[in-house]
Structure formats: C-alpha cells, structure tokens
Amino acid sequence: MNWRACPLGSGAMTLFVVTLVAGCGRPPATPANPVGDLVKASASSPATHEGRRLFASYCAPCHGDEGRGDGQNASRLSPRPTDLTAVMRSRPPSEVRTVVESGTAAVGRSPLCPPRVRNVGPAGVDALLAHLRTLPRD
Amino acid sequence: MAVGSRVTPPPVPIRAFVAFAALSLALVVVVGWAIVQERGREWRRIESAFDRVAREHADAGTEPRDRGVQQIWLPDLGRADRCITCHRGIDDPALASAPQPHRAHPGQWLTTHPPDSFGCTTCHGGQGEATTWRGAAHEPIANWPVPMRHGPLLEAGCGTCHRERRPRGAPVLAEGRERIARAGCAGCHQIPGFDGDDVQAPRLDSVGFKARGGWLRRYLAKPSVLPGARMPDFRLTAREVDALDGFLRAQRAVAPLVDTAVDWSRADAERGRELFARARCVTCHRVDERGGTLGPDLSHVGSRVTREWLWSYLIDPFRDQPETLMPRFTWTRDEARDIASYLLETLVDPEAPGDAANAARSVNAVSEGRALFVKRGCAGCHKLSGIGDVPRIGPSLAGAGERAVEAADFGGRHVEPSIANWLYLKIKAPESVTPASAMPTYTMTEAERLSVVVALLSLPRRDPPAGHITRDGTPVQRPPQGRVGEIFTRYRCLSCHEWQGGGGRFSTVSLDRIGSQLRPEYLAEYLQRPVAVRVGLDVRMPRMNLTDEEAREIVDYARRVLIDDRLETWTPPPGDKARDGKTLYDRLGCSGCHGIAGNGGYVGPDLTGVARRLQPAWMTAWLAEPRKWKPDTVHPDYGLSREQADSLTVFLLTLTGGAGAR
Numbered sequence: 157m158n159w160r161a162c163p164l165g166s167g168a169m170t171l172f173v174v175t176l177v178a179g180c181g182r183p184p185a186t187p188a189n190p191v192g193d194l195v196k197a198s199a200s201s202p203a204t205h206e207g208r209r210l211f212a213s214y215c216a217p218c219h220g221d222e223g224r225g226d227g228q229n230a231s232r233l234s235p236r237p238t239d240l241t242a243v244m245r246s247r248p249p250s251e252v253r254t255v256v257e258s259g260t261a262a263v264g265r266s267p268l269c270p271p272r273v274r275n276v277g278p279a280g281v282d283a284l285l286a287h288l289r290t291l292p293r294d
Numbered sequence: 295m296a297v298g299s300r301v302t303p304p305p306v307p308i309r310a311f312v313a314f315a316a317l318s319l320a321l322v323v324v325v326g327w328a329i330v331q332e333r334g335r336e337w338r339r340i341e342s343a344f345d346r347v348a349r350e351h352a353d354a355g356t357e358p359r360d361r362g363v364q365q366i367w368l369p370d371l372g373r374a375d376r377c378i379t380c381h382r383g384i385d386d387p388a389l390a391s392a393p394q395p396h397r398a399h400p401g402q403w404l405t406t407h408p409p410d411s412f413g414c415t416t417c418h419g420g421q422g423e424a425t426t427w428r429g430a431a432h433e434p435i436a437n438w439p440v441p442m443r444h445g446p447l448l449e450a451g452c453g454t455c456h457r458e459r460r461p462r463g464a465p466v467l468a469e470g471r472e473r474i475a476r477a478g479c480a481g482c483h484q485i486p487g488f489d490g491d492d493v494q495a496p497r498l499d500s501v502g503f504k505a506r507g508g509w510l511r512r513y514l515a516k517p518s519v520l521p522g523a524r525m526p527d528f529r530l531t532a533r534e535v536d537a538l539d540g541f542l543r544a545q546r547a548v549a550p551l552v553d554t555a556v557d558w559s560r561a562d563a564e565r566g567r568e569l570f571a572r573a574r575c576v577t578c579h580r581v582d583e584r585g586g587t588l589g590p591d592l593s594h595v596g597s598r599v600t601r602e603w604l605w606s607y608l609i610d611p612f613r614d615q616p617e618t619l620m621p622r623f624t625w626t627r628d629e630a631r632d633i634a635s636y637l638l639e640t641l642v643d644p645e646a647p648g649d650a651a652n653a654a655r656s657v658n659a660v661s662e663g664r665a666l667f668v669k670r671g672c673a674g675c676h677k678l679s680g681i682g683d684v685p686r687i688g689p690s691l692a693g694a695g696e697r698a699v700e701a702a703d704f705g706g707r708h709v710e711p712s713i714a715n716w717l718y719l720k721i722k723a724p725e726s727v728t729p730a731s732a733m734p735t736y737t738m739t740e741a742e743r744l745s746v747v748v749a750l751l752s753l754p755r756r757d758p759p760a761g762h763i764t765r766d767g768t769p770v771q772r773p774p775q776g777r778v779g780e781i782f783t784r785y786r787c788l789s790c791h792e793w794q795g796g797g798g799r800f801s802t803v804s805l806d807r808i809g810s811q812l813r814p815e816y817l818a819e820y821l822q823r824p825v826a827v828r829v830g831l832d833v834r835m836p837r838m839n840l841t842d843e844e845a846r847e848i849v850d851y852a853r854r855v856l857i858d859d860r861l862e863t864w865t866p867p868p869g870d871k872a873r874d875g876k877t878l879y880d881r882l883g884c885s886g887c888h889g890i891a892g893n894g895g896y897v898g899p900d901l902t903g904v905a906r907r908l909q910p911a912w913m914t915a916w917l918a919e920p921r922k923w924k925p926d927t928v929h930p931d932y933g934l935s936r937e938q939a940d941s942l943t944v945f946l947l948t949l950t951g952g953a954g955a956r
Contacts, residue, residue: 189710191718194744195445205446205741206465213928217830217897218886228830232895233886259883259930267883270930275921279401279463 207287210280214272215240223291235266241291252288256281337363337425340380340395347396351388363425366413370759375413375422377430385409416758417451419443434712439696439755446748447714450695453752457487457765462925469742470749476524477736477746481674482688486753492617495524495675499547500614504603508647511539513598518737519643520598521591522580526734528670529725538672541663547679548613550606556631558601566636569629574836578620578800581641586833588789588800589620594643604634617677619789619798624839670732687732693755703727717747767795778851781844790835800833802924809852810861811912817852821845827899827907829889864911867940875945878938882930891951898929902951913943 198204212221218233220226223240230237243252254262259271273281332338341361348359364378382396383389389398407417415422420442424430434441443451449467459475460468471487478493479485501510514535517525530538576585579592595604606613608630611620625633664681667673671687695713702716705727709715719726721743724733738746757763773782773793782788788797792804808817822845824835840848879885885894888901904913915922918939920929934942 185708187708187710189712189715190722191447191712191714191744191747192710194718194740195447198744199445204465205469209465213926217928218895229887229895229897232889261881261883267881268886270883270886271932272930274931274933275927 204283204286206280207283207285207290210276210284211287214275215284218269223288233268235268237269240288241293244288244291245293249285253281253285256284256288335425336427337379341382344382344396347389347392348383351392366409368411368413368416371413371416371762372756373413373415373422375409375415376425377414377418377420377422378409379425380427381414415440416454418448419451434710437700439698439713441712443751446744447751450748450751453749454695454754455758455762455764457763459487459766466745466748467752470745470747473738473742473746474749477526478524478675479691482671482686482733484686484690484692486692493524493675494617494619495677497615497617497677498542498545499677499679500545500549500603502543502546503548503550504599504607504614505543506598506600509598510542511535512646514538521583521593522587523591525675526736528734534666537659537663538666539663540659541661541667544660545678545680550600550602551609551613552602552606553627556605556627558631558635560628561635562632563636563639565629566632566634567640569625569633570636572837573623574834577833577836584832586800588798592637592641594641594646596638596640596642597646601634601638604637605630608633619786621786621789621836621838622784623836624841670734691750691753693753695751695753696755705729714747714751717750718743721746774851774855778847781840781847785838785840801835804924805852805856807856807858807861809854809856810858811909812852813907813909814849814853816907818845818849821848828896829900830896861909861911861915864909864914864943866910866944867937871941871944872948873945875941875943878942879945882932890949901946901949903949905947905950908946910943910947913946914939917942 211223215223216227218225218227218229218237219240220230220237225237225239227237251263255269257271257273259267260269261267262271272284276284344359359382362379363376364382366373366375366378368375378384380395383392384397384399385404386398389396390400392398413422414420419440420431421429421435421438428435431438431441446466449464452461452464453467453471456464456467459471474480474485475488475491476493478495480488480491481493481495512519513523513525514528514530515532517523517527528534575592578586578588579590580587581592583593599607603614607615608623608625609627611618611622667678668681668684669687672678673681673684674686694717697713699711699713699716702711702713704711704716704719707719707726709719716727720728720731720733721736721738724731724735773779773788787793787805790798790800792799792801792806794806797805812820820835821840822842824837826834887895887898889896890900891902894901914936916929918934918936919931920927921931
C-alpha cells in the first residue's frame with residue numbers, strides 16, 4: 157500500500173516525527189536546588205551577614221544604617237561623621253582600609269572615628285570593607 | 295632393530311600463531327594504555343602544573359614538595375584525606391595569590407587547625423580518599439552523604455566540633471542555633487545541644503481566665519496576628535481551631551486575684567500611661583513597633599486579655615506564670631488598676647471581633663481539643679498540668695547533617711537530592727515534603743532559613759573524639775541563696791543579666807563582677823532610681839521601686855560575692871597624671887562616644903561623675919584590655935599600655951560632677 161496515498165497515515169507519521177523531534181530537542185529540566193541557589197547568591201553578593209552585623213554595631217551609631225552620615229550620634233559630633241556613600245566613590249580603597257583599621261587619626265583627620273582592627277580582626281575588616289562597597293550610591 | 299623413530303610433533307596450526315600474536319599485541323596495547331592512563335591522571339597533571347606555579351613563585355620562597363599521592367591519615371577522626379595531592383600549596387604562604395587548586399588556604403585557619411591534626415574533610419566535607427575533582431565530591435555525588443560544603447554551609451563543618459551556642463567566627467551557624475533555640479524546635483525534636491532549653495512559652499493552666507473571647511480562635515488560626523509571635527502556624531482547620539479553643543478556655547486552674555476594694559469606676563488611664571512609661575515597660579515589651587522583644591508585644595493587649603486577669607498579673611505575675619521572665623513590680627492595687635485600664639482602653643486592635651464572637655463550647659470540643667493538644671505537640675513548649683510531660687512528637691534530629699540522601703523523600707518534587715535541600719524544604723513548607731506533616735510552618739526570611747539548615751547540617755552521625763569538641767561552660771542555674779536569692783527571684787535579675795555563664799543576655803551588664811566594677815554608694819542609688827548611663831540605648835533597666843532594705847542586701851552581696859580578685863587593688867601612678875590623661879582622652883577622640891557635662895556623643899556611657907560610679911581598678915583594667923572582659927564590645931581596643939590606661943583613669947577620677955550619677 158502506498159502510504160502517500162493515505163492522508164490519515166501521512167498525518168499520523170508527521171505528528172509522530174514532530175513529537176519525537178520536539179521531545180528530543182527539549183533538554184531535560186534541571187532539578188531545583190534551593191540551598192545551592194542561596195549559597196550562590198551569598199557568594200555573588202559581597203555583603204556578608206558578618207559585614208552587616210559589624211557595620212550595625214560599630215559604624216551605624218554615627219554613620220547611620222545606610223552610611224549617609226546621619227546616625228543617631230551624628231548631631232553630637234564635630235566634625236560631622238562622613239557620608240560613607242560619597243567616600244566610597246571619592247577616596248582610594250587603601251585609605252578607606254586604613255581608616256577602618258586604624259581610625260581617622262591615622263590619615264591626619266579628627267580622632268573621632270576610632271581604630272577597629274583589634275576589635276574585629278583582619279577578617280572583620282575585610283567583611284566591613286565588603287559591606288561598605290555595597291552601600292547605595294546616588 | 296628399528297632405529298628409534300622420531301615422533302614428529304603435529305604442525306602448529308597457523309591459527310594459533312595468529313591468536314598468540316593478537317594476544318601479545320593486545321597485552322602491549324593494554325599495558326601501553328595503562329601507562330598512558332596513569333601518566334595522564336588528573337592529579338599528575340595538577341602536580342606538573344603545580345611545579346610550574348611553584349617556579350613562578352620561587353622568589354617568594356616556596357618549599358619543594360614530595361611527588362606522588364599525598365595523604366593525611368587520622369585514625370582518631372576516621373579519615374584518610376588525599377586532598378593535598380592536588381592542593382599541594384595549601385599551607386604555603388608564598389602561594390596566597392596562586393591560581394586554584396594551588397593556592398594557599400585563606401585566613402589564619404590552618405594555624406588553629408593544622409592539617410596534620412585535622413585533615414581537610416573534617417571541616418570541608420567531601421570524599422577525602424578520592425584523587426579526582428569529581429570523585430572528591432566537590433559537587434554532590436550519588437551515595438556520598440557529605441558533599442563538600444561551600445559558602446555559608448562550610449560553617450556546618452565548624453559546628454561538628456564547636457558545640458557552643460554562638461561559636462565565634464561562624465556567624466551563620468551561630469544565628470541558626472539561636473533561631474533553633476528561640477523557635478522551640480527542641481519542644482518536638484530531640485536535638486543534641488538543645489536539651490533542657492526552656493522556650494519560655496506561657497503556661498496554659500489558667501488561660502481560660504486570661505484570654506478574651508475570640509482571641510484564642512484568631513491566634514490559633516493565624517499566629518501572625520500577634521506581632522512578633524514566636525508560635526508557628528499549625529495550619530489548623532476551622533474545626534481544629536474550635537476544638538483547641540474550647541479545650542483551652544476550659545483551663546481554669548488558678549483564678550485571678552480579686553480585690554473588691556478596687557474601684558474601677560475611678561480608674562485613671564492617663565496615670566496608668568505615666569506609670570507604664572516610668573517603669574520602662576517598653577524595655578521588654580513592644581508597643582506600636584517600638585520597644586524590646588523579651589516579653590510579648592503589647593500593641594493590642596487590650597483585645598487579648600481580660601481585665602481581671604491583667605490586674606491580677608500586674609500585682610503578682612508568678613501566680614499564673616511561675617516561670618515568667620517578668621519581675622514582680624511594687625505597684626499598689628490602684629496603680630495596677632490604672633495601668634490595666636490604660637492597656638485595656640488604649641492598646642486595642644481595631645480589627646478584633648467583639649466578645650460576642652465567643653462561641654459556646656461543647657464537651658466534645660474539649661475532649662477533641664485535648665487530643666489535638668497532645669497530637670500536635672503543644673505540650674512541647676506550653677506547660678499544662680492536666681497534660682503533664684508527654685514524649686516529643688517529632689523524630690530525633692541527631693545525625694541530621696549526615697543522613698542518607700536516598701532516605702529523604704522530596705514528595706515527588708524534581709529537586710537536586712541533598713540533605714541540605716531536604717531540610718530547607720521541610721522548614722519552608724513541611725506539608726510540601728510530607729503531606730500529612732504535623733510540623734508547623736515558621737515565618738522566616740531565606741537567610742534565616744539557610745542559617746537553620748547550616749545549624750542542622752552541623753549535627754554529625756558520629757561524634758568526633760571528645761578532645762576535639764568544645765562547649766559552652768555549664769551555666770550555674772542556681773541564683774544566689776537566702777534573702778538575696780529571694781530578691782533576685784522576685785525582680786528576675788537573671789532574666790536580663792548574665793550570671794556565671796547563665797542568666798540572660800538582654801542587658802549588656804554581667805553581674806559576675808559588678809561588685810568590683812561599681813562603687814557601692816552608686817549601686818545602691820542606681821538600684822532604687824535606675825538612670826541610664828548610656829542614654830542612646832532603648833533598653834534600660836526597668837524601675838522596680840526596690841525598698842531600702844532590698845537595695846542594701848544586694849549592695850552588700852555584690853561587695854562580698856560579686857567580685858573579681860584581679861580588680862581589687864589599684865595603685866595610682868606616681869606624679870600628676872591627670873593632664874596626661876586628659877591629653878590622651880582628647881587625642882583618642884573619646885568625646886565622640888562619651889559625654890561629659892553635656893558635651894560629647896552618647897553611644898557610650900556618660901562620664902559626668904564617672905568617678906563616683908566606677909572603681910578605679912576596673913577603669914584601668916577595662917581601658918587596657920576591653921576585649922578581655924567583653925569580647926564583642928563596641929568599645930574601641932586602642933591597644934593602650936598600662937601606663938596610658940592609668941593616666942586616663944587618673945583623669946576620669948577628676949570627673950566627680952553631680953549630674954552623672956542621676
């Protein structure tokens with residue numbers, strides 16, 4: 157029997173082939189990996205839990221939660237606390253590190269921002285700097 | 295005679311020659327293939343690459359290494375780790391910036407955890423015996439229970455040995471453990487390290503007197519109607535809510551105190567508001583999103599509790615809740631009436647249904663509710679005498695971190711099979727993994743959920759040797775005895791203050807050495823009229839109106855017992871150091887945080903009159919080594935010498951101003 161002569165058969169064959177091609181062409185769905193995604197997300201954002209925590213306890217009282225220099229204690233200080241969002245744009249990273257480690261006095265400014273390296277350790281300084289880099293910039 | 299005939303061997307068939315040749319060739323091919331394979335092994339390629347990297351860093355002083363497969367064998371830990379076969383530069387500081395896998399280990403971790411004693415997989419997980427990237431379980435592999443831990447999951451490795459509630463240097467693990475404790479997971483599950491934890495959920499013996507009609511139904515159906523509620527959502531059906539509500543409202547063991555002399559028609563809510571403010575109730579209770587979280591949120595307390603119960607509770611909280619963290623304040627009956635009327639009239643929920651919503655309860659509901667109370671594990675957190683101690687309803691979580699993945703049921707979901715994923719899904723939506731799960735749903739952010747997963751992953755199937763395990767010191771649960779013990783119990787000092795490794799962490803002040811830190815006259819005054827020295831803090835000591843006798847007892851006890859021998863003597867330095875001290879005070883920028891007579895910041899304690907507040911030996915000791923006394927202090931550690939600390943102390947002793955003591 158010439159199958160070309162049978163429209164039903166040719167239709168069925170076409171459908172079969174299309175289904176087969178479509179089935180092979182679609183890659184198997186990758187399984188969900190919720191914890192893996194969270195771990196990846198935490199690796200891609202440099203702001204760690206630790207950086208946030210240290211910033212909140214050591215910096216935010218004067219510099220404010222977002223680092224804009226508007227913390228609870230800011231009005232009591234002269235000179236006023238620096239707007240860290242601006243500092244991160246204008247100052248070299250090495251200077252920012254020096255201030256976090258050894259205080260503002262170490263770069264020839266007022267002593268009101270104290271040294272922190274003994275409190276938080278070298279890893280804590282790194283975490284703080286990573287957090288500073290994530291502060292909003294406008 | 296026949297000449298010995300020679301037996302001619304039959305001719306060797308040509309087929310045999312061919313077969314022999316083929317086999318020989320095959321042997322040569324196989325041996326050659328084996329040699330090529332062996333030469334081309336992954337670790338050998340890395341070894342050669344390492345030689346190149348080491349040459350490039352030679353001027354930084356890298357050490358030559360042995361060749362071949364390297365192994366750290368640690369029978370006590372049950373490990374044979376060959377990771378250093380590829381990570382050959384792991385302990386070589388010269389390779390700090392080399393490409394992976396040759397790079398040195400970051401940080402100082404190997405100083406405290408030398409690989410020769412700890413191996414690699416003890417902390418990192420993975421399959422230590424493998425010498426291929428895949429085989430070492432850098433990524434999950436089938437049938438290997440502990441894949442390598444990356445990112446925050448690595449902290450689970452810390453937790454297998456470090457059993458402290460808040461291990462230092464592992465913030466995610468620490469948060470996860472805190473969260474497990476606070477969520478009351480140990481009420482239903484046996485979790486190593488959490489036995490004996492008290493969740494501080496209210497005792498329900500007399501809740502029938504306490505709850506306003508309709509409140510329990512709303513709360514049971516949706517616990518989040520109480521802001522900051524610690525109770526999770528049990529996904530109860532309307533019928534179950536009715537049954538539990540009926541059962542709970544029938545709990546009427548101890549009737550509230552009644553005083554017919556209290557004239558409610560003369561209640562003064564305005565005076566109640568003032569008393570509420572003066573006693574600093576918001577130190578522990580939140581009202582309209584401000585205040586502490588040690589006690590329940592009071593924003594809508596007027597819609598939750600009855601007047602009779604509230605008045606009785608204010609007079610004597612221990613009558614209904616013997617284990618409460620709340621002190622028994624010294625309020626008169628009329629003061630309690632006024633505070634109650636302030637709370638009941640002002641702090642109400644506009645959306646709460648009226649008392650009419652209180653449906654009649656049937657006997658059926660009570661017995662059904664009782665069965666539910668047991669079945670859903672309510673008794674794991676809430677004490678109820680009629681129920682008593684019932685076994686935990688959930689499975690033990692011992693060894694949860696190394697459970698076989700094959701046993702984990704993902705409820706038909708298409709999920710990467712790992713224990714971490716299973717724990718995560720179970721916490722996020724228990725019924726999605728186990729449809730009939732009795733486990734309630736906790737409201738958590740993704741980060742919080744991850745922290746709990748990390749803490750659970752730190753529960754190993756087999757404990758490391760005892761010598762490797764570190765724990766918190768065993769807290770002394772016993773408060774002081776005798777009269778001082780009574781005062782401590784009544785005012786619940788240890789709800790907030792740290793005490794010999796136990797007590798609370800709500801206050802920043804530990805009582806362990808308070809007698810060596812504060813001057814007795816100041817302590818006496820502070821106990822009766824607590825005036826915050828750190829004005830920037832919301833958390834302030836409540837004003838509990840101690841009597842003279844009570845204050846005297848505590849001061850006497852502090853001077854005799856709550857002392858630290860290291861702080862008992864201080865010799866003033868020779869010469870007049872006050873000027874040096876003042877110069878140092880200015881040079882260090884102390885005024886950024888500390889105020890003196892109105893000048894300076896208010897992050898740290900006000901120093902006006904500090905000479906009348908603190909003992910000099912404590913001042914010096916603190917200034918020289920603040921982190922020795924309080925590792926997480928925000929006080930800057932300037933690394934001052936003893937001489938500098940002494941000079942500062944001499945200067946501080948000149949600050950005798952009167953304002954600071956109040």
